[in-house]
Amino acid sequence: MIYSTSALSIGVFAAFVLAVLALSFWLGSRARSARGYFAAHGQVGWFVNGIAFAGDYLSAASFLGICGMIAFYGYDGFLYSIGYLAGWIVALFVIAEPVKRLGRFTLADALNSRFQSRGIKVVAAITTLVISLFYLVPQMVGAGALVKPLLGLPHWAGVVMVGLAVTVIVATAGMVSTTWVQFIKGTLLVAICSFVVVLILGRGFTVAEPPIPEGAVQTYRKDSAGTFVNGQPLAESNQLDSRLREQHGVGFGSVASLPGGASSTGPLGPVEYVRVFADSTVTTWRKGTDSEGSTTYTPMERKGSDMLLPGGSPTFKGVRADGTASKLDFISLMLALFLGTASLPHILIRYYTVKDPAAARKSTVVGIGAIGFFYLLTLYLGIGAMTSGALDPTDSNMSAPLLARTFGDGLFAVISAVAFTTVLGTVSGLIMAGAGAVAHDLLSDAMRLELSDAQQVRAGKVAAVLLGAGAIVLGIMFERMNVTFLVGWAFNVAASANLPALAMLLFWRGTTRQGIIAAMATGLVSSLVWILLSADTLEKVYGYSAADAAAGSLVPFSQPAIVTVPLGFATLVVVSLLTRNRGVATLQAA
Amino acid sequence: MIDSGTQSRNARLGLVFFAAYTALYAAFVGVAAFGTFSGGTADGGLSATAILGLPWGVVAGFGLIGGAFLLAVLYATLAARGGRG
Numbered sequence: 001m002i003y004s005t006s007a008l009s010i011g012v013f014a015a016f017v018l019a020v021l022a023l024s025f026w027l028g029s030r031a032r033s034a035r036g037y038f039a040a041h042g043q044v045g046w047f048v049n050g051i052a053f054a055g056d057y058l059s060a061a062s063f064l065g066i067c068g069m070i071a072f073y074g075y076d077g078f079l080y081s082i083g084y085l086a087g088w089i090v091a092l093f094v095i096a097e098p099v100k101r102l103g104r105f106t107l108a109d110a111l112n113s114r115f116q117s118r119g120i121k122v123v124a125a126i127t128t129l130v131i132s133l134f135y136l137v138p139q140m141v142g143a144g145a146l147v148k149p150l151l152g153l154p155h156w157a158g159v160v161m162v163g164l165a166v167t168v169i170v171a172t173a174g175m176v177s178t179t180w181v182q183f184i185k186g187t188l189l190v191a192i193c194s195f196v197v198v199l200i201l202g203r204g205f206t207v208a209e210p211p212i213p214e215g216a217v218q219t220y221r222k223d224s225a226g227t228f229v230n231g232q233p234l235a236e237s238n239q240l241d242s243r244l245r246e247q248h249g250v251g252f253g254s255v256a257s258l259p260g261g262a263s264s265t266g267p268l269g270p271v272e273y274v275r276v277f278a279d280s281t282v283t284t285w286r287k288g289t290d291s292e293g294s295t296t297y298t299p300m301e302r303k304g305s306d307m308l309l310p311g312g313s314p315t316f317k318g319v320r321a322d323g324t325a326s327k328l329d330f331i332s333l334m335l336a337l338f339l340g341t342a343s344l345p346h347i348l349i350r351y352y353t354v355k356d357p358a359a360a361r362k363s364t365v366v367g368i369g370a371i372g373f374f375y376l377l378t379l380y381l382g383i384g385a386m387t388s389g390a391l392d393p394t395d396s397n398m399s400a401p402l403l404a405r406t407f408g409d410g411l412f413a414v415i416s417a418v419a420f421t422t423v424l425g426t427v428s429g430l431i432m433a434g435a436g437a438v439a440h441d442l443l444s445d446a447m448r449l450e451l452s453d454a455q456q457v458r459a460g461k462v463a464a465v466l467l468g469a470g471a472i473v474l475g476i477m478f479e480r481m482n483v484t485f486l487v488g489w490a491f492n493v494a495a496s497a498n499l500p501a502l503a504m505l506l507f508w509r510g511t512t513r514q515g516i517i518a519a520m521a522t523g524l525v526s527s528l529v530w531i532l533l534s535a536d537t538l539e540k541v542y543g544y545s546a547a548d549a550a551a552g553s554l555v556p557f558s559q560p561a562i563v564t565v566p567l568g569f570a571t572l573v574v575v576s577l578l579t580r581n582r583g584v585a586t587l588q589a590a
Numbered sequence: 591m592i593d594s595g596t597q598s599r600n601a602r603l604g605l606v607f608f609a610a611y612t613a614l615y616a617a618f619v620g621v622a623a624f625g626t627f628s629g630g631t632a633d634g635g636l637s638a639t640a641i642l643g644l645p646w647g648v649v650a651g652f653g654l655i656g657g658a659f660l661l662a663v664l665y666a667t668l669a670a671r672g673g674r675g
Binding site: 097308320338 | 600601605611615619622626627629637642644647648652655659661665669670
């Protein structure tokens with residue numbers, strides 16, 4: 001697709017980004033000490049921290065990825081919304097208050113609170129860095145997707161812009177500026193998306209006229225001779241949806257029929273909107289390849305009620321198959337989403353920015369309210385995009401911004417800028433978590449370097465710059481992947497590596513330092529190896545065909561949590577039992 | 591600072607709420623995986639109509655999201671009653 005840019009879009013975008021950067025510089029003067037840099041002095045108010053939780057958590061995956069997945073596959077995207085929100089239950093009821101009590105700057109502080117072990121510090125720092133990098137990639141991919149239509153720049157340019165902006169934010173004022181960027185972003189995201197949903201409900205549904213026939217296949221080919229759409233060179237006047245728009249008045253993603261043969265519904269209430277959608281038929285597009293190697297997009301009419309059921313996407317298609325084995329991918333991912341949230345280092349470090357466990361609890365409740373409300377909106381945003389006639393079939397991540405464009409360039413500019421700020425907020429949190437792991441856990445605690453407060457802050461800033469550079473490279477490499485899918489991997493790794501250690505530390509007195517180290521290492525390595533050997537990775541990262549990937553995969557399903565989380569718990573219990581006497585003997589000797 | 595008795599009480603309360611929500615979430619995942627399709631065709635479960643003409647999939651999804659918030663508010667209220675925290 002070719003996207004045209006406008007001065008309005010560029011102006012709004014520039015204003016948003018510059019305002020965020022200016023705020024960071026202004027706040028930079030407030031964070032000179034390590035406690036100020038890594039934990040915002042522990043003085044952030046619980047309400048601000050709660051909204052900052054939303055700003056931290058509602059990443060490109062939540063906004064761009066989920067909306068895109070619902071727009072393309074229906075209910076499967078909403079399953080991510082349910083799972084992501086459910087994970088906060090674990091955070092609030094099990095993890096929040098103890099983590100606040102036990103820690104100071106990082107996840108490793110809490111895990112190490114009983115043991116004073118360098119081994120725990122090293123392993124926890126490594127898991128933090130790996131999980132943060134896994135989570136960073138989709139954010140950067142989302143940024144790259146955004147600048148294409150907004151500024152007319154290639155994917156890599158967006159990735160570099162986010163990388164540079166975030167590095168400036170984190171390197172100037174650390175957690176203080178990160179908190180406020182996340183607060184602003186969380187507020188804007190929920191407010192703007194609410195506004196868009198109001199517009200979606202006000203517009204209702206309209207049937208494409210004349211109907212798009214089954215034979216209206218659109219083709220796309222990119223080779224050394226250039227890019228061709230329906231056999232003709234790609235141009236402003238010949239884009240993938242140009243022919244559809246000429247003949248049917250809409251592009252990709254439209255309503256084929258409404259209940260009672262109506263041509264339009266007019267404004268609808270939130271319940272009525274979903275009910276009418278369920279009783280309607282929509283035109284979706286199946287991606288394929290023709291004999292000449294061109295990518296084909298073939299129209300397919302599907303009932304709305306079917307789009308509101310799980311199993312419509314390649315990720316969850318096993319739900320519709322018979323037999324337990326085919327459903328394990330789905331169950332495992334839902335388990336990872338449930339357990340992963342409370343194990344994400346960039347979320348956990350937000351608990352150190354408030355003054356006490358009660359504030360941690362209250363801020364989590366505020367966060368759940370804001371995040372939950374946003375996830376309710378995703379169903380409407382996704383269905384709105386699915387029926388907007390404005391989808392880009394080559395890039396599901398662009399569904400929400402392109403939906404906004406159907407309401408005017410102004411809203412498109414604002415929502416794209418908010419989405420970009422979304423990426424900034426989450427990436428800032430991730431890089432803060434990584435910087436804390438390097439400067440505080442590895443250099444200061446594990447390597448026992450005598451770092452002054454100022455030197456710890458400087459080390460954190462250098463680590464932030466290096467992490468930012470790494471994120472830029474990875475964001476460019478993974479351009480074509482759906483960002484929600486990538487975040488699913490991060491949740492699997494986080495749940496496998498961190499949750500068994502955190503939970504057992506809190507609830508089993510028999511936990512030993514060796515048990516924690518072994519559980520974290522086992523969870524991290526086993527989940528990473530499982531992911532790297534899975535059919536999904538073979539297909540989506542290494543480029544195998546779906547059939548070859550399924551045949552070549554060395555693991556029975558792609559999402560590892562259902563195996564690797566219990567493995568982490570089992571490892572901790574076994575190693576703790578084996579090493580418990582050693583700990584007692586040491587204490588007695590002392 | 592809150593005393594250790596209040597801490598323990600809040601921890602127990604948190605675990606009860608956690609168990610209740612986990613049961614609901616597990617039931618949802620179980621019905622989605624095993625109770626909605628038979629032979630590749632939607633048959634009951636999340637495809638059945640729940641209330642207001644909406645399918646169970648949507649009602650359950652909204653319920654799990656809204657229910658999480660309600661439980662969170664209830665927990666925060668009860669935990670705050672136990673002490674200054």
